[in-house]
Amino acid sequence: NMYKDEVGNLYKAKYSFDDLIGNNEAFRQAKKFACQVAQHTISTVLLCGESGTGKELFAQAIHNESSRSRFPFLRINCAAIPENLLEAELFGYEEGAFTGAKKGGKPGKFELANGGTIFLDEIGEMTLTMQSKLLVVLQEQEIERLGGSHPIKVNVRVIAASNKNLEHMIESGIFREDLYYRLNVVRIDLPPLRKRIDDIPLLCQHIIKRLNCCLNTSIKEISSPALEMLGSYTWPGNIRELENVMERAIILADMEKTQVLDQRHFVFIKKQLDLCRAAHEQQGLKSAVREFERDLIEKALQDSNYDRVRAAELLGIDLSTLYRKLKKYGYPA
Template sequence: MKSENPFAAETLQTLLTSLEEAISVINTQGQILYWNEAAERTYNIKKEDIIDKNIREFFQHEDIMHLRVLENQQPVRDMYHIPRPDKHVLISTTPIYNHKNGLIGSLSIEKDITSTIKLNEKLSSQSNELQELKMYFNQNNYDDPFSKIKGRNQSMQLLIDDTRKIAQTDAAILISGESGVGKELFAQAIHEKSLRNDKPLIAINCGAIPDALFESELFGYEEGAYTGAIKGGKPGKMELANGGTLFLDEVGELPLEMQVKLLRSLQDQEIFRIGGVTPKKVSVRVIAATNRNLEKMVSEGTFRADLYYRLNVFSVHIPPLRERKDDIPYLIHDFLREFSYKYNKPNLTIHNEATNKLKHYQWQGNIRELRNIIERLVVLEDQNLITENDIYRVIPNLKKDSSPSIKIKEFSLTDEKDQLEKMRIIDTLQNSYGNKSMTAKKLGITRATLYKKLRKYGIIYNNVIFKDQD
């Protein structure tokens, strides 16, 4: 990489070295001219071992995107590609021309998504195992599935009663509510109460799948649809849900182009696998969930109105926990019993004043946050009684000698912003399966800023503790 300006050359070299994407350049004979450090990490091949060698010595001919682009002289953008059996990437490859417009080589940029793919496969496998367990449980348990939803509040009881009736129809349902209110629990109860409960409930998290993989995840692909495709093809989520229920979690994150294809498939009750020419008939009941304002998104043009009305035949809005505080003592009791059993502390109880403090907390993270707090209290408690002091230890925002009115004012000025930000980060991190890059992208911040906030709030994920170093 020669340049008349040494500083420009060094800057370019530093930039290419620091990128997370693997970058490689070959000439028309297949000789490798450039191989950056990310490419070394991705393929575990040192640049000194591959530079000036022919790329065919390291990869199967049919798996080399460089050669395909050199042959047809057509660039590819963000294509899902399997260059090796154990490697999954999103690849962009473009031909390189000289000043006379003569082809002299090609440049490839690859983003390693192997860990994401393997995680999705693991989740899919676990989902199938969980579904088998649920089917076994349903065969041996005749209780109302809605009994799993905790709530004695009158508005919640009315909501559960109405949802129980809706569940026995085949109509689409849109579940809305803040993060942590229990939308997935409602979806499971609806499916188990429906006429389709002997068929699978297949969930797809629309906020956790890269845009380039959406179509293959939803509709599947045929053998030979692209290089490295599984022999025999792979069914998508809609095909797996045939006869049962498709649960579209975080449906507000669905890309616009996929909204069109999803709507057509729901209307026609058929799908085309990627690379397929014959439609496959599918019969699914759709339950969608969102914590976003879809009506506002429709008016802004970021969510299709026709799909919104297709999904919103029946609407189930779950109120936040702070609007049904009379449920909090019962939820505390249930979670305390659950975690006391889990951590072998059968005699553990909670003081009434401690319960009262929790009842007046704002619970921006809703039931999920309450459940996490109770688990934390159970783990940290050395005695058999959870007191006010224990509450202050796990929720520093609750001040000891503050009256409820003063506490609310203090919380709304400074602490509430921090608490909201913390819960938003935790929720996004969980929905991204711990992927920091994906989390930062969804939050609209840099990875460096995300790590700073993880340390600031002492957020724990997958046993990794991020502590403030100040």
């Protein structure tokens, strides 16, 4: 039992639904649904969303809101552990199961999480062999240690997360359809940050408050122009990227001894936006040139009564160039 207490203290989920900040409609719906789901402690949950959208925060909040919260919360990143180690990590092993196996064996994460929740992050990275083994565990509610000869009953809720499109992976034959249906009992889709730009001011305030504590800084606020700039960026790294960008800005502002974050503290974002703008302008210029050229050709054709030799002369280009341009603009040959 002392071992159990130790495990309980070691594997705690620290986030609750209060830590999920946002008023955006899609986000609020996801949060509300997750809150309801928390009470159904047997149902498997599948969290889908791009990298950095807060899938682990949601998983921890679901665990903490449920009656399983007294028990451990364990996270496994399926992408970070090679297949041969993942099996031992999840299901444990008996003494002598393989070279280097610990004396007395070792319990796996499913045993350690008994009564609680196991969070399988990046489930899409699991090999087909491991997927089959996981499926059996979900169906039978029991595991067998590596080198073991008897099944061990486990009472664990599984929350899985993926930033990949699992339906596409099923079509490609790299994800098991039966496992997908087992995991997809309750599915929660988390919106990317670019779809919840309206939440950026609120998120920034929250991040400033939190980072002031961690970094021992005293930033008061973020200026409107800076917020406007952050709002026009697309945030491919989502909330995680916003947190990193804010941390860098806070450190810069603190070095300047200023308490307001301004545009100049977000150099990286400004650079990205300038690059996008330049690309757009370049596209704009190209299409304007194309349109101008097409109008000139059309006018020359009208003035020459559609005599192409004459039109080419009026334009000061040779006939073959005119034919090439006519083809480009879809004129009949």
